[in-house]
Amino acid sequence: LERTFCIIKPDAVEKKKAGAILAFLEEAGFSILAAKRTHLTRAVAEGFYAVHSARPFFGELVEFMTRSPVFVVALEREDAVAHYRKVMGATDPAKAEANTIRKLYGGSVGENAVHGSDSLDNAKIEIAYFFPGNEVA
Ligand code: ATP
Numbered sequence: 001l002e003r004t005f006c007i008i009k010p011d012a013v014e015k016k017k018a019g020a021i022l023a024f025l026e027e028a029g030f031s032i033l034a035a036k037r038t039h040l041t042r043a044v045a046e047g048f049y050a051v052h053s054a055r056p057f058f059g060e061l062v063e064f065m066t067r068s069p070v071f072v073v074a075l076e077r078e079d080a081v082a083h084y085r086k087v088m089g090a091t092d093p094a095k096a097e098a099n100t101i102r103k104l105y106g107g108s109v110g111e112n113a114v115h116g117s118d119s120l121d122n123a124k125i126e127i128a129y130f131f132p133g134n135e136v137a
């Protein structure tokens with residue numbers, strides 16, 4: 001089994017879709033190993049998205065991610081990283097396949113409901129960033 005990391009972003013939490021997204025993930029075969037609600041500080045959001053710091057939308061992304069609380073979630077499944085990217089759908093909800101999380105719950109390329117790790121190495125880093133120590137058993 002493999003682990004990956006999910007953030008249910010402020011837009012989806014504001015729309016009260018956090019529970020629906022967690023249910024969707026369980027239906028898709030993921031086990032929820034850990035989940036918590038947290039309001040990201042600017043420093044935490046900038047640290048998390050440091051790889052995007054040179055991109056033109058970085059300021060907007062940090063503003064959005066710190067706007068209101070998120071849920072950070074550690075997931076487990078066979079082939080978790082690739083499978084979660086598939087069920088999450090394309091970055092732009094308008095381009096996402098039917099019955100993906102971003103098609104169902106995303107609003108725009110910026111406010112797209114969820115984050116997902118893009119590699120197993122990053123999944124480990126991201127889970128450790130939000131669940132230090134023994135929080136994920
Ligand atoms: P994530 O990393 O959130 O899972 P992703 O891997 O599909 O999404 P990235 O290219 O890593 O997409 O971009 C990170 C996030 O930055 C996107 O999820 C989105 O919220 C925001 N973003 C990406 N492209 C744009 C854009 N053109 N305009 C505004 N925001 C964007």
Ligand code: MG
Binds near residue numbers: 116118
């Ligand atoms: Mg990404």
